[in-house]
Amino acid sequence: xxxxxxxxxxxxxxxxxxxxxxxxxxxxxxxxxxxxxxxxxxxxxxxxxxxxxxxxxxxxxxxxxxxxxxxxxxxxxxxxxxxxxxxxxxxxxxxxxxxxxxxxxxxxxxxxxxxxxxxxxxxxxxxxxxxxxxxxxxxxxxxxxxxxxxxxxxxxxxxxxxxxxxxxxxxxxxxxxxxxxxxxxxxxxxxxxxxxxxxxxxxxxxxxxxxxxxxxxxxxxxxxxxxxxxxxxxxxxxxxxxxxxxxxxxxxxxxxxxxxxxxxxxxxxxxxxxxxxxxxxxxxxxxxxxxxxxxxxxxxxxxxxxxxxxxxxxxxxxxxxxxxxxxxxxxxxxxxxxxxxxxxxxxxxxxxxxxxxxxxx
Ligand SMILES: NC(=O)c1ccc[n+]([C@@H]2O[C@H](COP(=O)([O-])OP(=O)(O)OC[C@H]3O[C@@H](n4cnc5c(N)ncnc54)[C@H](O)[C@@H]3O)[C@@H](O)[C@H]2O)c1
Numbered sequence: 001x002x003x004x005x006x007x008x009x010x011x012x013x014x015x016x017x018x019x020x021x022x023x024x025x026x027x028x029x030x031x032x033x034x035x036x037x038x039x040x041x042x043x044x045x046x047x048x049x050x051x052x053x054x055x056x057x058x059x060x061x062x063x064x065x066x067x068x069x070x071x072x073x074x075x076x077x078x079x080x081x082x083x084x085x086x087x088x089x090x091x092x093x094x095x096x097x098x099x100x101x102x103x104x105x106x107x108x109x110x111x112x113x114x115x116x117x118x119x120x121x122x123x124x125x126x127x128x129x130x131x132x133x134x135x136x137x138x139x140x141x142x143x144x145x146x147x148x149x150x151x152x153x154x155x156x157x158x159x160x161x162x163x164x165x166x167x168x169x170x171x172x173x174x175x176x177x178x179x180x181x182x183x184x185x186x187x188x189x190x191x192x193x194x195x196x197x198x199x200x201x202x203x204x205x206x207x208x209x210x211x212x213x214x215x216x217x218x219x220x221x222x223x224x225x226x227x228x229x230x231x232x233x234x235x236x237x238x239x240x241x242x243x244x245x246x247x248x249x250x251x252x253x254x255x256x257x258x259x260x261x262x263x264x265x266x267x268x269x270x271x272x273x274x275x276x277x278x279x280x281x282x283x284x285x286x287x288x289x290x291x292x293x294x295x296x297x298x299x300x301x302x303x304x305x306x307x308x309x310x311x312x313x314x315x316x317x318x319x320x321x322x323x324x325x326x327x328x329x330x331x332x333x334x335x336x337x338x339x340x341x342x343x344x345x346x347x348x349x350x351x352x353x354x355x356x357x358x359x360x361x
Pocket of ligand 1: 098099100101102103104105122123150151152179180181201236278280283285288
């Protein structure tokens with residue numbers, strides 16, 4: 001991935017600030033770094049854009065003044081503004097949540113913003129995605145979230161999204177690889193195009209997202225070795241046990257856990273943890289409850305649930321499969337993500353969030 005000078009500079013500023021403040025006994029939490037206002041007095045000036053010089057000048061300032069500078073001026077690049085980290089369990093973290101224009105992703109983005117993260121809403125759907133980012137800014141303050149157009153099956157769009165993330169906030173600490181699609185169907189009726197779409201988004205898309213974020217995460221590790229980062233894939237209970245007449249989805253989700261375990265082994269030297277969360281069904285979300293295309297409507301029309309005469313009958317059938325007798329919510333999934341983030345002694349796991357419907361052996 002080609003990384004611009006401005007991207008490298010922002011990362012150097014952000015992680016040097018985190019490292020030096022931690023050395024003074026502050027919580028290890030990086031500030032955000034964005035393009036500064038035109039003009040104004042910069043508190044740190046660097047005569048050239050080399051990362052070593054920027055880091056040295058910043059370290060010098062922080063040790064002398066025992067606080068963060070407000071801005072850094074880099075010759076030939078301009079002014080970078082430094083904003084202290086937000087409070088909260090995810091304060092200091094920049095999180096990209098793919099597929100967060102609706103459904104689980106939207107809810108996860110909201111919960112993570114409430115926990116202090118700066119959020120990049122990365123989705124194909126610009127109209128809904130921009131609205132989600134605007135809602136998050138209304139709820140959590142100006143600049144708490146940005147929308148970034150991204151297609152998880154397209155490497156170029158993902159690289160642009162990573163650049164835009166660093167341009168907005170100065171780094172990238174948590175990838176929630178949530179974007180996913182479902183095309184159910186039995187062996188004889190599944191057409192190849194549907195199989196390819198599901199596999200490309202759910203399986204290959206997870207690889208492409210990981211490939212796009214890792215160079216930034218590794219660079220952050222180089223500059224601040226104690227900082228932990230997370231890649232969390234939103235998998236499914238269908239990644240833990242087979243799903244009848246839904247093999248394209250289940251196969252890709254099983255494969256995702258293979259990627260998680262393998263990425264985890266490769267990235268452990270860089271303090272990048274990689275885990276999957278495996279939710280049960282989100283009955284209130286659009287996938288199930290959309291009045292026209294939702295699975296409740298589809299399953300009623302297809303007679304998939306024997307004896308079901310109403311949408312409520314179909315719903316009750318699926319609820320009865322869950323020992324806790326309710327569906328999975330974005331909050332349930334976020335609680336699992338927050339656990340994986342806090343836990344610094346675990347990686348490569350697939351954590352069920354299914355109300356007891358799937359139990360690990
Ligand atoms: N809904 C459930 O019951 C359920 C259960 C278990 C796991 N999951 C998983 O949770 C994740 C989210 O599912 P959901 O039900 O919220 O889905 P959803 O259909 O409600 O939302 C998916 C979002 O992903 C976006 N998207 C789709 N393809 C994309 C692409 N190529 N690039 C970028 N964005 C893309 C869509 O625009 C949409 O905003 C998926 O990975 C899914 O497999 C869902």
